[in-house]
Amino acid sequence: MQALTEDQVRAALVNASPDERDRLVVPMSFVLADWDHLDFFAWPDPDNRGRGYVIVERDGVPTGIVLRAASGARPRAAMCNLCHTMQPGNQVALFTARRAGDAGERGDSVGTYVCADLGCHDNVRLAAPLAPSEMRASVDRRIDGTRHRVEAFVERVVSPA
Numbered sequence: 001m002q003a004l005t006e007d008q009v010r011a012a013l014v015n016a017s018p019d020e021r022d023r024l025v026v027p028m029s030f031v032l033a034d035w036d037h038l039d040f041f042a043w044p045d046p047d048n049r050g051r052g053y054v055i056v057e058r059d060g061v062p063t064g065i066v067l068r069a070a071s072g073a074r075p076r077a078a079m080c081n082l083c084h085t086m087q088p089g090n091q092v093a094l095f096t097a098r099r100a101g102d103a104g105e106r107g108d109s110v111g112t113y114v115c116a117d118l119g120c121h122d123n124v125r126l127a128a129p130l131a132p133s134e135m136r137a138s139v140d141r142r143i144d145g146t147r148h149r150v151e152a153f154v155e156r157v158v159s160p161a
Contacts, residue, residue, distance in 0.1 A: 038121065070093060098157075
């Protein structure tokens with residue numbers, strides 16, 4: 001991923017209102033991000049527990065979305081639909097994103113279950129140790145699969161309904 005500034009992150013948010021762009025708070029880790037090794041950049045809003053952000057590159061252009069977590073706890077273990085990592089129920093949340101453009105203005109949104117801390121990029125890399133029969137290629141496929149699913153989710157938000 002290309003290195004981004006805070007202003008570029010704000011400008012990349014396709015489903016954000018001007019107020020949401022102004023209120024955006026990047027995480028402290030933003031200045032330390034190793035952009036060359038990121039498939040996407042995602043973080044929960046440090047000032048608003050129910051909000052998060054995801055930035056991907058679409059055709060070389062940074063594209064970001066604002067996510068909102070649904071309230072309520074999930075008592076059982078669940079799988080994140082992006083990184084396919086099993087998590088305890090309280091560590092997976094339903095996140096929705098208002099669609100970009102006219103569809104979002106009409107109130108259309110899309111949602112999926114995601115790691116509550118938006119740590120999918122790290123979770124897929126730090127998942128359970130490799131089993132004796134698991135090859136490194138399968139870990140690489142999990143990483144590629146996560147990137148593809150994140151990009152597909154952002155595409156669903158960006159594309160017209």
